[in-house]
Amino acid sequence: MSLPIGEVARSSGLSPDALRYYEREGLLPAPERTAGGARRYDESTLDQLAVITSLRAAGFSLAQVRELLGAKEGTLTVRERIDAARTALDALDAALDEKERELTAARGHLRAWRDELDSGEPWPNTPFGC
Known part of the structure; x- marks a missing residue:
C-alpha cells in the first residue's frame, strides 16, 4: 500500500518539506509518483524515517545517517552487506560513546558551578556595584 506525503508527514511527525529535503539529500529513496506527480511512499518509509529522526535527534x-542507510549500496554479497552495516553501526556506536563522555564532562562542569553558587548561600539581595 502506498501513502500520500501528508499521511507520511503526520505519521512521522515531520513536515512534507522535511520529507522532500530528506529525499533530495539521499536519505529517502525517490517515491513513486501518481499520474499527477504527487508522491506516494511505501510503508517501509515510515521505518526509515524513524531511524533518521532518531539519529538526527541524537545529534x-x-x-553519518546517509552512511548508515547507504551501507548496503555497492555490496554484491550478503556477507559484504552485513559487514558494511556492522562497520557503519560501529562508527555510530563509537560516536555515541564520545557524546556520552562529552555529556558527562558537561554535567560535571554544571554540578561544580551549581556547588559554587550554592556554597555562597544565602546571597545578599543587594544591587551589583554597591
Whole structure:
C-alpha cells in the first residue's frame, strides 16, 4: 500500500518539506509518483524515517545517517552487506560513546558551578556595584 506525503508527514511527525529535503539529500529513496506527480511512499518509509529522526535527534549529521542507510549500496554479497552495516553501526556506536563522555564532562562542569553558587548561600539581595 502506498501513502500520500501528508499521511507520511503526520505519521512521522515531520513536515512534507522535511520529507522532500530528506529525499533530495539521499536519505529517502525517490517515491513513486501518481499520474499527477504527487508522491506516494511505501510503508517501509515510515521505518526509515524513524531511524533518521532518531539519529538526527541524537545529534548525528546527515552524512553519518546517509552512511548508515547507504551501507548496503555497492555490496554484491550478503556477507559484504552485513559487514558494511556492522562497520557503519560501529562508527555510530563509537560516536555515541564520545557524546556520552562529552555529556558527562558537561554535567560535571554544571554540578561544580551549581556547588559554587550554592556554597555562597544565602546571597545578599543587594544591587551589583554597591
